[in-house]
Amino acid sequence: MPLWLFIFLAALAVLSALGVILQRNAVHCLMALVLTLLDIAVMFIGLGAVTVGFLQAIVYVGAIMVLFLFVIWLLNLQVEDRPPAHLALKLFGSIGAAALVAELCTFVVKAPSTAGLSRLPAGFGSIGSLAESLFTDYLIAFEMTSLLLLVAVIGAIALARRPAPARSESAAAMPEKQIGSL
Amino acid sequence: MVTDLVIAAIRAIVMLLLVLNLSAILLWFERKGSALIQDRIGANRASVLGVGARLGLPNLGIVNTLLADPIKMFTKEDFVPDGADRLLHGLAPFLALFPVLVTFAVVPIGDTVTIAGHRFDLVAADFSDAALYVLASIGVGVYGIALGGWASNNRLALLGGIRASAQMISYEIAMGLAIIAVVATYGTLSLQTMVREQGGVWFGWLPRWGVMLQPIAFLLLLIAGMAESKRVPFDLPESESELVAGYYTEYSGGKQAVFMLTDFAEVTLVAMLITTFFFGGWQVPWLYRDGFHLPGGALVPIPYWAVVVLGVIAFWIKTIFFCCLQILIRWTMPRFRYDQLMRLGWKLLVPLGLLNLVATAIVVVMAGS
Numbered sequence: 001m002p003l004w005l006f007i008f009l010a011a012l013a014v015l016s017a018l019g020v021i022l023q024r025n026a027v028h029c030l031m032a033l034v035l036t037l038l039d040i041a042v043m044f045i046g047l048g049a050v051t052v053g054f055l056q057a058i059v060y061v062g063a064i065m066v067l068f069l070f071v072i073w074l075l076n077l078q079v080e081d082r083p084p085a086h087l088a089l090k091l092f093g094s095i096g097a098a099a100l101v102a103e104l105c106t107f108v109v110k111a112p113s114t115a116g117l118s119r120l121p122a123g124f125g126s127i128g129s130l131a132e133s134l135f136t137d138y139l140i141a142f143e144m145t146s147l148l149l150l151v152a153v154i155g156a157i158a159l160a161r162r163p164a165p166a167r168s169e170s171a172a173a174m175p176e177k178q179i180g181s182l
Numbered sequence: 183m184v185t186d187l188v189i190a191a192i193r194a195i196v197m198l199l200l201v202l203n204l205s206a207i208l209l210w211f212e213r214k215g216s217a218l219i220q221d222r223i224g225a226n227r228a229s230v231l232g233v234g235a236r237l238g239l240p241n242l243g244i245v246n247t248l249l250a251d252p253i254k255m256f257t258k259e260d261f262v263p264d265g266a267d268r269l270l271h272g273l274a275p276f277l278a279l280f281p282v283l284v285t286f287a288v289v290p291i292g293d294t295v296t297i298a299g300h301r302f303d304l305v306a307a308d309f310s311d312a313a314l315y316v317l318a319s320i321g322v323g324v325y326g327i328a329l330g331g332w333a334s335n336n337r338l339a340l341l342g343g344i345r346a347s348a349q350m351i352s353y354e355i356a357m358g359l360a361i362i363a364v365v366a367t368y369g370t371l372s373l374q375t376m377v378r379e380q381g382g383v384w385f386g387w388l389p390r391w392g393v394m395l396q397p398i399a400f401l402l403l404l405i406a407g408m409a410e411s412k413r414v415p416f417d418l419p420e421s422e423s424e425l426v427a428g429y430y431t432e433y434s435g436g437k438q439a440v441f442m443l444t445d446f447a448e449v450t451l452v453a454m455l456i457t458t459f460f461f462g463g464w465q466v467p468w469l470y471r472d473g474f475h476l477p478g479g480a481l482v483p484i485p486y487w488a489v490v491v492l493g494v495i496a497f498w499i500k501t502i503f504f505c506c507l508q509i510l511i512r513w514t515m516p517r518f519r520y521d522q523l524m525r526l527g528w529k530l531l532v533p534l535g536l537l538n539l540v541a542t543a544i545v546v547v548m549a550g551s
Contacts, residue, residue, distance in 0.1 A: 027270065027332060034325065041318075054314035062321020062354065066347055069328055073344065127311070127371060 001046035013039045026077040034065050049125040197306040201286045205446035210247040212509050219513040258435035263335055270333035275440035278326025282447045285319045288312035289454045290374040292464050292494040303374050313371040317358055324350045327429050334432035342428025346419035352527040353409035359535030360402035363542045364459045367395050377463030387477035389467040393460040398538040400460045407452030415515040453504035461500050464493035
């Protein structure tokens with residue numbers, strides 16, 4: 001990725017991330033977040049992690065952000081008049097932000113120099129090399145993660161399930177509601 | 183360097199224009215085709231200065247649908263309702279159209295050609311992770327519809343938008359499973375390589391098309407693709423008897439035309455993906471680089487440029503066939519009920535896709551060892 005492209009994408013990412021926190025309309029914030037995530041996906045692709053970049057677009061932009069949109073609609077969030085101004089929240093928020101900034105600064109200062117690094121190995125970031133490391137070096141972590149997601153799915157279904165109606169009621173032509181009867 | 187840029191730009195622009203034109207012509211196909219199916223006459227009035235009638239030609243409604251309608255649409259008042267989110271209301275149609283149009287960049291329409299010393303494939307953007315790119319851009323397509331419904335400040339439009347996004351993310355899973363099964367079969371993410379793998383024959387006569395290997399994935403992609411394009415029988419997001427026009431109720435003029443164009447571009451996209459994955463893309467049966475190898479063993483030699491041209495023609499014939507199939511289904515089927523739609527998606531297509539994927543994986547591993 002040429003330097004000018006990286007600078008452009010980085011600036012766009014920062015701007016759209018600011019858009020997420022500075023706007024009042026929740027849907028506008030969400031669209032700024034979508035733009036941020038897409039921008040980061042493009043950066044992944046430009047830096048050689050092609051598969052990760054596309055997965056970022058498919059999973060985060062294509063699915064998770066749509067669910068966020070659903071939640072915003074479900075809660076019927078309106079435009080905020082003014083930011084919540086609780087003093088303790090501001091205090092702890094500032095401390096947390098300062099800690100993050102300090103961490104980031106330490107990381108940037110202590111980062112190893114890129115001067116001695118060789119070029120990317122052939123096949124880096126391709127779906128083949130990603131799958132190979134997932135299914136060999138990180139197999140247990142990978143399977144544990146999928147188990148965790150499976151448990152979460154089952155838990156969500158168990159929570160969303162309605163108790164089965166009494167037999168007489170169900171015979172009285174109660175229309176069957178399915179997962180997505182929005 | 184400059185020549186490369188020019189060639190890249192020409193490849194992109196030619197593909198874009200081909201797709202946009204086919205999408206517009208589909209509008210005519212649909213208007214006249216629906217008239218044929220329903221035993222009506224259909225659009226047959228407008229003409230340019232009565233030229234066709236004077237020459238004694240039947241009026242096929244081409245002027246109606248391809249000239250008069252667009253002029254009407256783009257000269258209508260562009261109305262934004264009170265209380266609408268003006269920014270997102272204006273942006274939504276383009277957020278819907280853009281992801282569909284960029285997907286066409288990776289669909290190969292022909293074999294390799296050499297022009298002025300530059301060898302390239304007849305595809306707008308040739309890169310090796312094309313299948314992932316298709317999935318990603320289809321996933322992004324939800325936003326235009328959902329936001330169009332929300333930004334209109336209309337409860338029917340919002341219902342349409344919610345239905346559309348629920349439907350699209352549900353059927354995307356089945357679509358993804360079908361595409362992953364195809365990717366596993368050919369062991370590549372590049373659409374051009376997949377099409378090349380589908381050249382040649384089995385048993386001396388049967389073309390090696392993907393549909394023979396992955397019939398279930400073909401059905402999944404066809405059904406999920408039709409659901410993605412939100413047309414009958416999957417048109418709950420815009421079902422006119424309940425929701426006026428669903429997510430584009432509050433759109434008029436040019437913006438509504440963009441939503442309609444999105445629909446037709448999606449139909450074209452689904453047809454092209456089916457052609458590429460399952461029906462050999464630009465492969466013509468029994469045609470190799472040196473000519474036809476007929477099943478009896480006879481060889482009809484053809485120059486290479488003619489092979490390429492025949493391939494491109496074959497690709498468009500197959501694409502138009504699947505476009506027409508979708509239009510035929512649209513005008514034949516009644517609409518699903520919402521619970522039927524969700525049951526079909528989650529309880530039939532997704533498990534079927536998973537089983538198909540597992541079976542494919544087992545066969546691929548057995549065949550490899």
